[in-house]
Amino acid sequence: MVRETFFDHLQYEKRYSSHTIEAYRCDLLQFSEYLKHTYEVENENQVTSVMIRSWLASLIEAGRSARSVNRKLSSLKTYFKHLLRLGLIETNPVRLSTSLRIPERLPSFATKKEMERALDPHTRDRGSRNQVNGNQGLGNQGTGNPANGHLASGNQGTGNPANGNRDTGSPANENRDTENRDTEITFSKRRDLIVLEVFYSTGMRLAEFDNLLINDIDFYTKTVKVTGKRNKQRIIPVSELLIINIKEYLAMREKVAIPGENHFIINDKGIKAGRVFIYNLVKDYLTLAGVTGSKSPHVLRHTFATQMLNEGADLYAIKELLGHSSLASTQVYTHTNVEKLKSIYKLAHPWAQTKEES
Numbered sequence: 528m529v530r531e532t533f534f535d536h537l538q539y540e541k542r543y544s545s546h547t548i549e550a551y552r553c554d555l556l557q558f559s560e561y562l563k564h565t566y567e568v569e570n571e572n573q574v575t576s577v578m579i580r581s582w583l584a585s586l587i588e589a590g591r592s593a594r595s596v597n598r599k600l601s602s603l604k605t606y607f608k609h610l611l612r613l614g615l616i617e618t619n620p621v622r623l624s625t626s627l628r629i630p631e632r633l634p635s636f637a638t639k640k641e642m643e644r645a646l647d648p649h650t651r652d653r654g655s656r657n658q659v660n661g662n663q664g665l666g667n668q669g670t671g672n673p674a675n676g677h678l679a680s681g682n683q684g685t686g687n688p689a690n691g692n693r694d695t696g697s698p699a700n701e702n703r704d705t706e707n708r709d710t711e712i713t714f715s716k717r718r719d720l721i722v723l724e725v726f727y728s729t730g731m732r733l734a735e736f737d738n739l740l741i742n743d744i745d746f747y748t749k750t751v752k753v754t755g756k757r758n759k760q761r762i763i764p765v766s767e768l769l770i771i772n773i774k775e776y777l778a779m780r781e782k783v784a785i786p787g788e789n790h791f792i793i794n795d796k797g798i799k800a801g802r803v804f805i806y807n808l809v810k811d812y813l814t815l816a817g818v819t820g821s822k823s824p825h826v827l828r829h830t831f832a833t834q835m836l837n838e839g840a841d842l843y844a845i846k847e848l849l850g851h852s853s854l855a856s857t858q859v860y861t862h863t864n865v866e867k868l869k870s871i872y873k874l875a876h877p878w879a880q881t882k883e884e885s
Contacts, residue, residue: 529571530555533609542757544734554602558582571607572616576623579603583624593627600624634829634859635821637813642830645723645816648712714779715795719808721776722792726809726824729753729763730831730849733824737802739791741777746770755850763848832860 530552537543537551561582562568568578579600586596603621610616637645726736735753743752749770751763783797790799806824813822820826828849835845846857 529610529613529615530606532613533606536609537605544756546734547756550598551602551605554599555606557599558603561585571610574607574620576620579620579624587627593629597626597629600626634833635826636830636833637816637818637826639834641813641816641818642727645812645818646720646727648716648720714783717776717779718792719812721772722805722808723812723827724769724772725751726827727831728765728769730828730835731755731763732828732850733802733806735850736792736824737800737805740789741791742789743791744773746774753850756852759850761847761850829860832857836860 534548534552537548538545543551559569562574562578565581566573566578568574583596583600586599600621603624607616607619607621611619722736725731725739729751731739731751731753732755735755738754739751743754744750745752749765749767751765752760753763754760780793783795784793785797788798792800792805794800794804809824809827810822813826818826832845832849835848836842842854842857842861845860846854849857851857
């Protein structure tokens, strides 16, 4: 009963998301199970700081990351602070527990060339053809060197029957092939591209994008209303090009969506796409674009912030666009910029070059 009031407190007073509340619920359940089996304790009044440290130590021994352990400790701190405020406990047993030190990790992001490949309408087509031909990734299909960001389809036809091409080497056939592909923008492909474009243009989180409604887009002011953590709303300006592409997507969406479906992104069945669908979609396209490391929607958020900073955007403005509550969260992108400056210095400054050569 007490825990349910705690979860109500998180939902209605703290305005935490359902995902965050579920994480709290799981953390407290795991802690309760540990107390029951290890100390035979079921009452919060009997919990001591030693028991809490013992549980945290068991998590570390089980191989849990420092970030995961810190999150569970944060759940306990919030819960016992709530109990103390209600007068259900006399002392807070978590007060002596400190968070683990987390190794600094720079955010992963895609380069401009990688984003050009991801946003190219024919990227998935080329990836599919490579898989059919037994090649991995985008490979080299005569579309120019992907590493150099060339996207033109210059030399696809070699007349090689093994690849299913017979007379595609002539310019006339190449042009006809290009025109056919350009007109074959299906709803699925337009939807996929608009997902990437909106992430890349706004830097919003996956949960925010998943809950985005059509009415959140203001075509007159060219802005998008985003509902973030704790239901905080922010307005993000977008480009005229993105507005045009959104309108094209919505025109195709009308023919697919079931009546009454207001979520911006839908699947091929006409209903809300969902987080898993969006996550896998982004992962597939970033993989085909040659992005290394992490390939989640959060990478596009990092890419948005990193490229904004590299082009001279004010750090405070980026903070507002990302919906960060603290500037400290945004400052992580300055480290990425510093690393870029270091590499430029090593290449350009004569003293740095002399030191490297010696």
